Every structure is written in C-alpha cells, then in structure tokens.
Amino acid sequence: MNFLLITADDMNWDAVGAFGAPVEDVTPNLDRLASQGIRFRHAHVTAAVCQPSREVLMTGRYPHQNGGMGFEPIWDHVETLQDRLRGAGYLNGILGKVTHLAPVERFQWDEQQDAGDLGHGRNPDLYASYARRFLARAKEEDRPFFLMANAHDPHRPFVGSEQEAAKFGDEVRDLPAPSTIYSPEDIVIPGFLPDLPEIRLEISQYYNSCRRCDDTVGAVLRELDHAGLADTTLVLFLSDNGMAFPFSKTNCYLNSTRTPLIARWPGVTEPGVYDECHFVSGIDLTPTVLDIAGLDPIEEADGSSFANVLRAEKDATRDRVFTVFHKTSAGNAYPMRAVQTERFGYIYNAWSDGKTVFKNESQSGLTWKTMEAAAKEDEDVEARARQFQYRTPEELYAFRNDPDGLNNLIDDPDQQSRVSEFRKMLHEWMVTTEDDLANCYRDRYSL
Structure with a gap:
C-alpha cells in the first residue's frame, strides 16, 4: 500500500465544505475527496502549533515523550515513521514544511523540496511538478511510497494582506492567485471573534488562502490519478492546527485542535461516510500507517491504529482525546x-x-x-x-x-x-x- 498524506497549515476544521464551512464552495477538491472516503467529526491534532503537531504525527508520541515540545528537534532515541518505512523499502518524500520535522536528517527523506522550491509553499503548479517527479520515481524503481505534501497555505501571511506584501515584497507578484477570490461580504465571522470590519477583511483574506490550499490539494491529487496510482494509495488529509486567530491556534480549545481529517482507502472505506462516533488523535497516525503497511508497531508509541475504524468497525475505546x-x-x-x-x-x-x-x-x-x-x-x-x-x-x-x-x-x-x-x-x-x-x-x- 502507498500513502499520500496532504496537510494544510493553520486551516480550521470548518473551512472545509464537507465539514460545514459557512462560506460557499471554498474547498471543491477536498469536498470531492471527502465524498470518496470517510471524514471524522472528532479528529484532533495533539498540539495546536506547527512543528510539535507534525512531530507528533511522524512519531506517534506526545511532545513531552518525543522531545518536540516547542520548535525543537525530537530526541535522538525516538523512532520515527520514516525509520520503519525506509527499512521496509518505502520511497519517502516531503513537499514543504521540511524543517518542521527536526532534525531533518532523522526523517530520512529520499526526496525533499521546501518552501523555496514551491513558491514559498504557495504554488499549486510547483507542488504538482514535484509530486509528478516523485511518483514517476516510485514507479520506475517499483517501490511503495510515502509522500507528505504540506501546503504552506493558509498560514499567515494571507492572500492580499499587508503582511503578505511586507514578507514577500516584489515576489508577491509571482504568487498565483487563488482560483476564487472572496470579499469581506462573502464570509461569515467565527463565533469566537467579534464581527468588526477589519476582522471581516482579514477573515476574507484567510479564506482566500484556504482556497489556494485547496487548489494545491487538487493539483497533487490529479498527479496521483495521472500516475495511475490512485487505486493503490491511501490518501489522508488533515490540518496541523486551527486558524491563526485568537482562541484557535496555539491553544487547547475545540477550534485549536479539531482537524478536518479525511481518509480515502480504495476498496476499504465507503464513499461519503461521516464518522460521528470515534475520537482520533495526532498520535494515532503513525500506528495506523504502520498497521496498514503490515509493519510492526513502534512499541513506545502513545497512539494506536484506527485502521479498524477505517474498515467500519466499532471501537468503544475511542471516546475521548x-x-x-x-x-x-x-x-x-x-x-x-x-x-x-x-x-x-x-x-x-x-x-x-x-x-x-x-x-x-x-x-x-x-x-x-x-x-x-x-x-x-x-x-x-x-x-x-x-x-x-x-x-x-x-x-x-x-x-x-x-x-x-x-x-x-x-x-x-x-x-x-x-x-x-x-x-x-x-x-x-x-x-x-x-x-x-x-x-x-x-x-x-x-x-
């Protein structure tokens, strides 16, 4: 089995149409993916900030158990998902957010492209190009693969914001526009923020970045289809934490850690399923991938496989996170x-x-x-x-x-x-x- 893990950067769970986004048609590609697989109401990342969240995903361990409590590298003795996959002959690749899994050399990527190779992590065409190259290599070498495609959208700076101009300068002109642009009148303010004109403007800029993230998702998924590998690849999508606004990211509120987890496992997951019963956590991703790949679990992992849930089995132990x-x-x-x-x-x-x-x-x-x-x-x-x-x-x-x-x-x-x-x-x-x-x-x- 191949694995394609696509992540968004700072996307709130409810920015995705399939999860009830209040703004129309923000994520058509993610909505299509959700219609082909299962989505979870009670999926959460473990720590609602970029690097710790991602290091949990790739180790199956809480931050205080892997060493990555802030923006620090994991401890030397901590085993990673890539350690196991590489040992089993997998081709491992990463697009974007490379340094947010540290130290980089511990994750043993066969191919890696970071933000500078990907238009500041905001160019769907460049993601498609590198995904195409990686998938072609996997086919040529006849190896199973794990590809982690990390969009840098909708992390600040948002599309069209003063922060964007200040950070990227003249290079802003080279960043592709989202396939749809939203105005302040098009959006709905989250209930945890006051509805004020300047806030409404910034939320619209955030949604524009969400749309470009979805454009990236669509670009990568099309390459998977064109390579003829969709039927042998488990696709997972999630966001590393909630939106970068007060009462969301870098906190422990519902809107901090709830993530729009989608899984499409050909021949296993039923299309269009919405799981409203089972709690799934960031610590569970590594155990799940190893389980589905038929590899031994990491004994020290804090999480456990939810492959049984993907197979539509009930699991009464998944009642909290x-x-x-x-x-x-x-x-x-x-x-x-x-x-x-x-x-x-x-x-x-x-x-x-x-x-x-x-x-x-x-x-x-x-x-x-x-x-x-x-x-x-x-x-x-x-x-x-x-x-x-x-x-x-x-x-x-x-x-x-x-x-x-x-x-x-x-x-x-x-x-x-x-x-x-x-x-x-x-x-x-x-x-x-x-x-x-x-x-x-x-x-x-x-x-």
Missing part, C-alpha cells in the same frame, strides 16, 4: 493540558496566574489590533480580549452546544461533579504519559 500545548514559536512557555469528550472539554492552564500575559503569532495581524482598539469602548470585546490574554487556571465548556467556547462552566455549581471527573481523568493521563505537570496538578486539586 487528550491535547497539549507547551511553547509558542517565539519560545514562550504557556503549558496547557486538555481532555475532550463528545459533549464537553476541560482545559488546565498551568501558566494562568492573573499576571502572566499570553502572546502568540495570532496577535500579529488586523484581528487582534482591532480587538484591542474596540475593547476601549466595548465592554464585551474588552472582556473577551482579557480572557484571551489571562485565562483562568481551569476552563470547562459544553463544546457540543458551545463549540466557540463562550461560556466557561468551571464555577457552575451544577458542573462540579463533572469537573471532578475531568480532573481525575486528566491526572491519570498525566501519570500514564509521565507528564512533568502530574505532581503539581495532583497537589493543586488534592487528587
């Missing part, structure tokens, strides 16, 4: 741990002390600046901005009914038994995974 956050790309530590079930999500903010101010890259654009300005006159925006900056040590949300995390139930008298259950659940996970926060968390809440 644990997610983490350690550091921003700037190296600032804001340790968070979370557990989500079908109805609720509980978040522990170990850093929140009423004084420490949260800062991340999502505050670099129009949206945060607009919120700061509006907060001076609007009490609701001021309260929302303060919540983002300071948090509380614990948060509890009824995510099934409150997916945007607007009503923190942690102090609700009717929820205290549930809070206790989540505390116990999270502490047991901390102990099992040897999390350094386990003892202080136990002492803080007398567990």
Whole structure:
C-alpha cells in the first residue's frame, strides 16, 4: 500500500465544505475527496502549533515523550515513521514544511523540496511538478511510497494582506492567485471573534488562502490519478492546527485542535461516510500507517491504529482525546493540558496566574489590533480580549452546544461533579504519559 498524506497549515476544521464551512464552495477538491472516503467529526491534532503537531504525527508520541515540545528537534532515541518505512523499502518524500520535522536528517527523506522550491509553499503548479517527479520515481524503481505534501497555505501571511506584501515584497507578484477570490461580504465571522470590519477583511483574506490550499490539494491529487496510482494509495488529509486567530491556534480549545481529517482507502472505506462516533488523535497516525503497511508497531508509541475504524468497525475505546500545548514559536512557555469528550472539554492552564500575559503569532495581524482598539469602548470585546490574554487556571465548556467556547462552566455549581471527573481523568493521563505537570496538578486539586 502507498500513502499520500496532504496537510494544510493553520486551516480550521470548518473551512472545509464537507465539514460545514459557512462560506460557499471554498474547498471543491477536498469536498470531492471527502465524498470518496470517510471524514471524522472528532479528529484532533495533539498540539495546536506547527512543528510539535507534525512531530507528533511522524512519531506517534506526545511532545513531552518525543522531545518536540516547542520548535525543537525530537530526541535522538525516538523512532520515527520514516525509520520503519525506509527499512521496509518505502520511497519517502516531503513537499514543504521540511524543517518542521527536526532534525531533518532523522526523517530520512529520499526526496525533499521546501518552501523555496514551491513558491514559498504557495504554488499549486510547483507542488504538482514535484509530486509528478516523485511518483514517476516510485514507479520506475517499483517501490511503495510515502509522500507528505504540506501546503504552506493558509498560514499567515494571507492572500492580499499587508503582511503578505511586507514578507514577500516584489515576489508577491509571482504568487498565483487563488482560483476564487472572496470579499469581506462573502464570509461569515467565527463565533469566537467579534464581527468588526477589519476582522471581516482579514477573515476574507484567510479564506482566500484556504482556497489556494485547496487548489494545491487538487493539483497533487490529479498527479496521483495521472500516475495511475490512485487505486493503490491511501490518501489522508488533515490540518496541523486551527486558524491563526485568537482562541484557535496555539491553544487547547475545540477550534485549536479539531482537524478536518479525511481518509480515502480504495476498496476499504465507503464513499461519503461521516464518522460521528470515534475520537482520533495526532498520535494515532503513525500506528495506523504502520498497521496498514503490515509493519510492526513502534512499541513506545502513545497512539494506536484506527485502521479498524477505517474498515467500519466499532471501537468503544475511542471516546475521548487528550491535547497539549507547551511553547509558542517565539519560545514562550504557556503549558496547557486538555481532555475532550463528545459533549464537553476541560482545559488546565498551568501558566494562568492573573499576571502572566499570553502572546502568540495570532496577535500579529488586523484581528487582534482591532480587538484591542474596540475593547476601549466595548465592554464585551474588552472582556473577551482579557480572557484571551489571562485565562483562568481551569476552563470547562459544553463544546457540543458551545463549540466557540463562550461560556466557561468551571464555577457552575451544577458542573462540579463533572469537573471532578475531568480532573481525575486528566491526572491519570498525566501519570500514564509521565507528564512533568502530574505532581503539581495532583497537589493543586488534592487528587
């Protein structure tokens, strides 16, 4: 079996039409892929920031178990998916985000092209060209393959933004436009952000970048078809984390870690299936690929294969997911741990002390600046901005009914038994995974 893993960079789960995108026809290629396979309501990445998220995917281990807690290389002793595949004769290739799996040499890529080879990771035609070359080599050498095609869209800077002009300068003219352009009037503001004109503008720019990401997805999938390899290739699509806006990326909210996972396994997955029962995590990807490839599992992996779910089997153990956050790309530590079930999500903010101010890259654009300005006159925006900056040590949300995390139930008298259950659940996970926060968390809440 061959494997094609396509990833988006900072795409929220609900930017994809097949997952209920509020903007029409943003992702026609992904929607087509979803119609041919299975998509998951409860799929989550493990850490909602680029490099840690991707290093989890390729090791099957939590960041505090693989060493990649911030933008750091994994530890030398940690085995990777590529170690196993290479040993089995697979041809391994990567397009984009090469340095976000570090150290690069540990991942043993037979072919690699990074952003500079791919029009800053934003040129669908260049992705198609290199995918074509890689697939031709796999056919010529008669080898099974694993190709990881990583779009750099819709990561900031967004299409048409001032950030884009500042970062790329005159090279902006060489970047292809998305196949469809959206205006501020075309989009819907996420419920976790205020609807203000400048925010509406930036969200439209984000959707333009999502459309170009979908263009890249379509370009790579067409090359797979043209090579005659679609029928022998398991295609997986996901995003490494949520959108780069407040209350999404680099956090543990629903919109931080939920990912639009799609799988098309020819002859196995039924077309157009929407799995609303099983929780799937980033730690599960490596075990799943090894299982389907018929290779021995990595014994130290934290995750487990969901190949049984792809085969339409029920798995009652998949009823929750644990997610983490350690550091921003700037190296600032804001340790968070979370557990989500079908109805609720509980978040522990170990850093929140009423004084420490949260800062991340999502505050670099129009949206945060607009919120700061509006907060001076609007009490609701001021309260929302303060919540983002300071948090509380614990948060509890009824995510099934409150997916945007607007009503923190942690102090609700009717929820205290549930809070206790989540505390116990999270502490047991901390102990099992040897999390350094386990003892202080136990002492803080007398567990």
